[in-house]
Amino acid sequence: MTHPFDAAIALHPEADNRYGGHTSAAYANMVGPFGGITAASLLHAICRHPARLGDPLAFTVNFAGPVADGPFQLHAVPVRTNRSTQHWRVELIQDDTVATTATAVFGVRRETWSSNELTRPAVPPAAEVAVTPPPGRVAWMAQYELRYITGGLPDFRHLPAPDDSIRRDTTTAVWVRDEPQRPLDFLSLASICDVFIPRIYLRRARPVPAGTVSITTYFHADAAVLAAQGSEPVLGVARAQNFRNGFFDQSAEVWGAGEVLLASTHQIVYYKE
Amino acid sequence: MTHPFDAAIALHPEADNRYGGHTSAAYANMVGPFGGITAASLLHAICRHPARLGDPLAFTVNFAGPVADGPFQLHAVPVRTNRSTQHWRVELIQDDTVATTATAVFGVRRETWSSNELTRPAVPPAAEVAVTPPPGRVAWMAQYELRYITGGLPDFRHLPAPDDSIRRDTTTAVWVRDEPQRPLDFLSLASICDVFIPRIYLRRARPVPAGTVSITTYFHADAAVLAAQGSEPVLGVARAQNFRNGFFDQSAEVWGAGEVLLASTHQIVYYKE
Numbered sequence: 001m002t003h004p005f006d007a008a009i010a011l012h013p014e015a016d017n018r019y020g021g022h023t024s025a026a027y028a029n030m031v032g033p034f035g036g037i038t039a040a041s042l043l044h045a046i047c048r049h050p051a052r053l054g055d056p057l058a059f060t061v062n063f064a065g066p067v068a069d070g071p072f073q074l075h076a077v078p079v080r081t082n083r084s085t086q087h088w089r090v091e092l093i094q095d096d097t098v099a100t101t102a103t104a105v106f107g108v109r110r111e112t113w114s115s116n117e118l119t120r121p122a123v124p125p126a127a128e129v130a131v132t133p134p135p136g137r138v139a140w141m142a143q144y145e146l147r148y149i150t151g152g153l154p155d156f157r158h159l160p161a162p163d164d165s166i167r168r169d170t171t172t173a174v175w176v177r178d179e180p181q182r183p184l185d186f187l188s189l190a191s192i193c194d195v196f197i198p199r200i201y202l203r204r205a206r207p208v209p210a211g212t213v214s215i216t217t218y219f220h221a222d223a224a225v226l227a228a229q230g231s232e233p234v235l236g237v238a239r240a241q242n243f244r245n246g247f248f249d250q251s252a253e254v255w256g257a258g259e260v261l262l263a264s265t266h267q268i269v270y271y272k273e
Numbered sequence: 274m275t276h277p278f279d280a281a282i283a284l285h286p287e288a289d290n291r292y293g294g295h296t297s298a299a300y301a302n303m304v305g306p307f308g309g310i311t312a313a314s315l316l317h318a319i320c321r322h323p324a325r326l327g328d329p330l331a332f333t334v335n336f337a338g339p340v341a342d343g344p345f346q347l348h349a350v351p352v353r354t355n356r357s358t359q360h361w362r363v364e365l366i367q368d369d370t371v372a373t374t375a376t377a378v379f380g381v382r383r384e385t386w387s388s389n390e391l392t393r394p395a396v397p398p399a400a401e402v403a404v405t406p407p408p409g410r411v412a413w414m415a416q417y418e419l420r421y422i423t424g425g426l427p428d429f430r431h432l433p434a435p436d437d438s439i440r441r442d443t444t445t446a447v448w449v450r451d452e453p454q455r456p457l458d459f460l461s462l463a464s465i466c467d468v469f470i471p472r473i474y475l476r477r478a479r480p481v482p483a484g485t486v487s488i489t490t491y492f493h494a495d496a497a498v499l500a501a502q503g504s505e506p507v508l509g510v511a512r513a514q515n516f517r518n519g520f521f522d523q524s525a526e527v528w529g530a531g532e533v534l535l536a537s538t539h540q541i542v543y544y545k546e
Binding site for chain 1: 330331333335337338352353355358360362364370371372374375376378380382383384385386387388389390391435437440443472476477486487489491493495512513514515516517518519520521522524526534537539541543544545546
């Protein structure tokens with residue numbers, strides 16, 4: 001049986017550098033698809049391209065306009081191939097209009113001196129943290145098992161009035177895995193990097209219209225690290241840095257088994273407040 | 274008299290969406306141009322494009338291959354224009370080969386509730402920090418006045434043997450401005466975001482072959498904030514997050530007058546160690 005994630009990112013080749021896909025009801029957001037699944041679909045087009053060299057290192061996705069429910073085309077172009085790195089340009093197109101743009105750097109890693117600089121925050125193991133029931137109104141959140149240690153969805157039934165004198169911390173720490181379980185790969189990791197609720201919900205303690213404009217993910221994991229992860233939960237830790245005149249940024253880390261950093265990910269988000 | 278920065282990023286229109294430029298000896302790196310000046314040149318092509326809407330919000334530059342000293346072409350395409358945001362694709366081309374790819378999101382900001390989440394670290398004012406004389410062998414470093422509070426260039430004359438048992442902090446805090454002085458704008462800010470020496474120099478306390486693969490900058494400043502900054506020094510604070518099998522990442526902030534966050538910037542860097 002095909003996992004819903006694999007069904008959602010499924011592509012069929014249409015021509016050189018061109019693939020067809022279709023949005024998935026299982027990964028729908030309030031309007032259009034969840035950004036993470038769109039990012040994973042774009043990365044998928046590179047991963048299955050016959051010219052692909054190595055694994056993802058850096059991946060930037062710009063959400064240029066809404067993606068409508070229905071079919072879409074992906075245009076994935078290997079712009080430059082070096083001995084051990086490869087640069088890609090990808091676009092998601094609907095009705096001859098570009099809805100999403102992306103660039104990616106792929107590479108073949110060699111073993112070198114390695115070390116972490118950040119260390120993983122100390123948190124209770126996933127098994128000791130309660131699973132948050134998905135809010136009914138957002139389909140994609142039911143595709144993830146989310147265990148919030150801190151910074152979960154505010155209780156929107158009890159909204160305090162905005163109070164600028166309160167500076168709430170926007171940090172989220174959450175254990176995440178695909179629901180149902182699925183062994184982690186670069187595609188599901190790319191999607192998980194967008195799993196964090198908008199930081200402004202936490203800062204303002206209420207829902208605020210918001211949407212990711214651009215997300216950049218750096219992959220620290222290689223295929224061996226991902227294989228060791230299997231379908232165990234990963235720990236995501238996210239925080240905002242600055243909110244200014246309609247846009248805020250978020251930086252986050254995704255940690256795997258053995259407290260290994262799998263990915264660091266950054267995004268800038270539109271908000272209306 | 275033209276400032277060397279403006280001379281370095283000067284472009285002339287060649288055709289629709291196409292501009293010609295030339296590398297600058299003043300901003301040369303050990304091989305090819307300083308990455309920051311290349312990034313600024315790509316952003317410049319958008320800023321002077323007749324279709325340009327608003328100011329930069331997000332900007333990703335992928336260094337796909339070496340840029341040779343000499344002329345280059347920039348191909349800047351407005352991929353999608355919305356009511357208040359605009360998405361760009363830019364490429365730097367030499368001899369019909371793509372050397373650099375980029376995407377940018379521009380936008381028209383409106384005034385909203387705003388607040389910082391990060392706070393600027395407490396450091397001595399620029400006037401109390403000594404200027405580091407530029408190392409003679411790298412031209413571009415002489416184009417910046419750099420006052421390191423912590424994490425300056427290691428003294429390469431006295432290289433300790435690599436010692437994996439020592440975990441040196443990779444944080445740099447540095448006051449920066451253009452030399453000679455020049456009022457800050459989006460272009461010089463984009464360049465300053467790449468001014469940090471490779472984090473692995475600090476971690477390993479010695480020079481290690483390294484080069485930026487991809488850099489993403491989020492602009493928090495708008496034109497009014499930049500105008501207030503003038504040519505006063507900005508504070509850059511950078512740190513590594515993870516070094517693994519040939520690539521490490523760096524996150525940094527650039528702070529302006531009044532402890533305002535001007536930009537947050539992230540990059541992934543190749544290293545050979």
